[in-house]
Amino acid sequence: xxxxxxFAHPEPRSFNGALRDVAVAELSAxxxxxxxxxxxxxxxxxxxxxxxxxxxxGDRPLQPSRASKQAFLAGELTPDVTAEQEKLRWADLLILQxxxxxxxxxxxxxxxxxxxxxxxxAYGVGEHSDKRWGDRxxxxxxAGKRAMLIVTAGGWPEHYSARGINGPIDDLLFPINHGxxxxxxxxxxxxxxxxxxxxxxxxxxxxxxxALRQRLAALETTPPIAYRQQNGGDYLVPTMELKPxxxxxxxxxxxxxxxxxxxxxx
Amino acid sequence: xxxxxxFAHPEPRSFNGALRDVAVAELSAxxxxxxxxxxxxxxxxxxxxxxxxxxxxGDRPLQPSRASKQAFLAGELTPDVTAEQEKLRWADLLILQxxxxxxxxxxxxxxxxxxxxxxxxAYGVGEHSDKRWGDRxxxxxxAGKRAMLIVTAGGWPEHYSARGINGPIDDLLFPINHGxxxxxxxxxxxxxxxxxxxxxxxxxxxxxxxALRQRLAALETTPPIAYRQQNGGDYLVPTMELKPxxxxxxxxxxxxxxxxxxxxxx
Numbered sequence: 001x002x003x004x005x006x007f008a009h010p011e012p013r014s015f016n017g018a019l020r021d022v023a024v025a026e027l028s029a030x031x032x033x034x035x036x037x038x039x040x041x042x043x044x045x046x047x048x049x050x051x052x053x054x055x056x057x058g059d060r061p062l063q064p065s066r067a068s069k070q071a072f073l074a075g076e077l078t079p080d081v082t083a084e085q086e087k088l089r090w091a092d093l094l095i096l097q098x099x100x101x102x103x104x105x106x107x108x109x110x111x112x113x114x115x116x117x118x119x120x121x122a123y124g125v126g127e128h129s130d131k132r133w134g135d136r137x138x139x140x141x142x143a144g145k146r147a148m149l150i151v152t153a154g155g156w157p158e159h160y161s162a163r164g165i166n167g168p169i170d171d172l173l174f175p176i177n178h179g180x181x182x183x184x185x186x187x188x189x190x191x192x193x194x195x196x197x198x199x200x201x202x203x204x205x206x207x208x209x210x211a212l213r214q215r216l217a218a219l220e221t222t223p224p225i226a227y228r229q230q231n232g233g234d235y236l237v238p239t240m241e242l243k244p245x246x247x248x249x250x251x252x253x254x255x256x257x258x259x260x261x262x263x264x265x266x
Numbered sequence: 267x268x269x270x271x272x273f274a275h276p277e278p279r280s281f282n283g284a285l286r287d288v289a290v291a292e293l294s295a296x297x298x299x300x301x302x303x304x305x306x307x308x309x310x311x312x313x314x315x316x317x318x319x320x321x322x323x324g325d326r327p328l329q330p331s332r333a334s335k336q337a338f339l340a341g342e343l344t345p346d347v348t349a350e351q352e353k354l355r356w357a358d359l360l361i362l363q364x365x366x367x368x369x370x371x372x373x374x375x376x377x378x379x380x381x382x383x384x385x386x387x388a389y390g391v392g393e394h395s396d397k398r399w400g401d402r403x404x405x406x407x408x409a410g411k412r413a414m415l416i417v418t419a420g421g422w423p424e425h426y427s428a429r430g431i432n433g434p435i436d437d438l439l440f441p442i443n444h445g446x447x448x449x450x451x452x453x454x455x456x457x458x459x460x461x462x463x464x465x466x467x468x469x470x471x472x473x474x475x476x477a478l479r480q481r482l483a484a485l486e487t488t489p490p491i492a493y494r495q496q497n498g499g500d501y502l503v504p505t506m507e508l509k510p511x512x513x514x515x516x517x518x519x520x521x522x523x524x525x526x527x528x529x530x531x532x
Contacts, residue, residue, distance in 0.1 A: 010315045013327040046312040046373040049276045061279040064365075065420065065464060099330075103445035104370060107312040107380050111373030137431060154331065158505035163522055165403060165496060165506040167440060171519050175438055179369035198331060230431060239424035240431040250516050253437050256429055 001219070003027050004091035006037045008098040008109035015197040015205060016099050016152045022209045023095065023150065026216045035087055039108045045080070046111025052078055065119050072120035084116040088142060093219065094186065096176075097150040099197075103172050113180055122184035130238040136183050138229035143185030146224065149173060150212070151191055154198040169193055174254040178227055187224035226259035267485065269293050270357035272303045274364040274375035281463045281471060282365050282418045288475045289361065289416065292482045301353055305374045311346070312377025318344055331385050338386035350382040354408060359485065360452065362442070363416040365463075369438050379446055388450035396504040402449050404495035409451030412490065415439060416478070417457055420464040435459055440520040444493055453490035492525035 005023060009016040020036070027034045050056060053067040055076040071077045077085075088094060098105045105113075117123065122142070126135030135143075151173070153160065160169040169191070177188045192215050194208040215222070228234045234246055247256045271289060275282040286302070293300045316322060319333040321342040337343045343351075354360060364371045371379075383389065388408070392401030401409075417439070419426065426435040435457070443454045458481050460474040481488070494500045500512055513522045 010313070010330065011328040014329065040313070040315065044313075046377060047276070047306070047310075048367075048372065049306065062277040063280065063464070064276065064367075101314075101330075102376075102379050102383065102449075103441040104376070106314065107373045107377030110368075110370070110376045111312060114367050114373050117368065156505070158507060161505075161507060162518065163507040165501055165508070165523065166445065167520050167523065171437070172441055172445075174433060175369040175441070179432065179438075183368075198329070235431055239422070239427075241424055241427060241429040242431070252428065252434075253519055253521070254433050255519070257431065257433065 001032045001092045002090055003032050003034045003093045003095065004037065004087045005034060005095040005097060006039065006109065006112060008039045008106050010040045016097065018205060019150060019152065019194065019209065019212060020097055022212055023097070023216060026213045030217065035091070037084060037087065039112055044108055044112055046108050048114050052081070052115060054078070069119035069124055072118045077118060081115050081118065084112070085121055088116070092145055094145065094147040095150055100151050100153040103166065105176065117180070117184065133230060133237060133240055136230055138182060138185060138227065139231060140183070140185035145186055146189055147181040147186035148189040149176065149191035151193045152197040153193060153195050155195060157195045171254050177225060178254070178257060182227045188227065189222050189224055228257055228259055267298045267358045268356055269298050269300045269359045269361065270303065270353045271300060271361040271363060272305065272375065272378060274305045274372050276306045282363065284471060285416060285418065285460065285474065285478060286363055288478055289363070289482060292479045296483065301357070303350060303353065305378055310374055310378060312374050314380045318347070318381060320344070335385035335390060338384045343384060347381050347384065350378065351387055358411055360411065360413040361416055362413070366417050366419040369432065371442065383450065399496060399503060399506055402496055404448060404451060404493065405497060406451035411452055412455055413447040413452035414455040415442065415457035417459045418463040419459060419461050421461060423461045437520050443491060444520070444523060448493045454493065455488050455490055494523055494525055
């Protein structure tokens with residue numbers, strides 16, 4: 001398998017960096033081809049701005065999605081962005097690895113998404129009308145590929161549990177797993193999350209590394225999260241609401257968009 | 267009231283920028299003092315890196331939370347960060363205004379949070395032990411103040427409704443409202459969200475502007491979202507799980523952390 005690992009921690013000599021090395025070694029040992037996009041090492045530019053659209057007339061207001069569409073169609077996206085898009089087309093599996101900062105990804109990785117996931121590449125793909133709302137949520141440029149998060153968190157697993165104060169980790173990661181990864185087509189594997197990483201010593205790192213190796217050994221056989229396909233018949237068009245009766249009456253929120261076969265709803 | 271509006275759109279001549287002008291004019295006309303942090307205009311640096319911690323020994327690995335703590339205690343945070351912290355201490359109301367990109371804030375604003383919300387200022391505040399898990403979620407440096415989001419989205423409101431494919435907007439914004447704003451102490455007002463902004467003309471802008479003015483006119487009387495206080499007796503220590511019986515049996519996920527008085531659960 002071809003694997004792209006996008007790494008977003010500022011310090012290679014960190015728990016997160018050491019896990020990255022474990023992942024790369026394990027994937028390589030199993031015969032996978034691995035490329036790493038180390039965003040800090042590359043000095044990745046996080047903010048979408050006019051410099052991203054060299055073809056945009058200097059007097060014209062910047063409308064990011066329109067500018068993104070025009071630059072994509074004209075082949076005028078910047079070289080750092082097109083290089084990442086080529087890696088995404090190349091890879092069968094995308095791994096996003098990051099520390100959980102304020103319950104989501106660090107700014108530098110959000111800026112990778114904001115800039116690389118251009119119109120025409122990750123959104124605005126397919127027929128977009130009041131009959132069919134584009135190729136997205138299971139269809140699109142990256143359909144047929146898999147994606148997975150590797151996340152480190154300082155807090156305790158209990159704080160991210162079903163009744164934990166931070167909110168359940170699966171719900172906190174839904175905007176990424178569903179909104180960023182499933183949206184352009186990926187099947188999304190359950191995330192690998194290491195907790196309490198600021199407090200842990202070598203022994204605990206060994207346990208986390210071992211658990212990660214097991215997850216990576218099972219890549220081909222791990223069922224993805226059963227997110228519904230937008231155009232599979234489950235949603236009303238054009239309101240894109242889940243059709244009545246497709247989930248238990250007690251289910252609500254993000255859980256509605258996971259098919260009942262994969263996990264208990266309600 | 268003293269108001270800080272943090273603005274995160276790259277183009278002042280945009281729907282979002284015009285709404286910002288409406289907000290500033292309305293707040294000023296009502297006698298409030300307004301400061302704007304325009305992140306793009308200021309060239310805000312988004313990524314947390316070694317340059318944020320000039321006191322850190324060059325050979326030492328960067329542990330962001332430890333470095334943040336040391337820099338905060340030593341008064342060695344960078345001037346751009348301390349200036350924002352001073353504005354936050356000054357303001358009675360914080361407004362974060364941004365376009366919804368990939369279901370959350372743009373990278374430049376995430377980078378404002380990542381850098382300004384330092385250890386000792388926004389987290390790591392108060393007694394932190396297995397008896398009391400710090401001053402957070404309703405307590406902390408910014409307790410007694412209010413915060414509110416102004417968000418523009420390209421999609422339809424139906425897509426962000428209770429059964430909409432993107433997930434309910436309140437759940438998508440929970441990691442920001444609860445995890446970023448309530449965490450360091452803010453009471454959080456319901457967000458103002460304008461939908462379909464890429465498609466709208468002048469008439470629709472007028473309607474959005476009018477709705478925003480009404481929200482801003484009612485700032486003092488709008489009840490905040492009834493997020494529970496961490497140390498108000500609702501959570502077990504140290505697992506920080508909601509105590510049994512404190513929400514309807516059918517409630518789950520983010521909704522558990524909103525008191526039943528404010529909205530129907532389940």
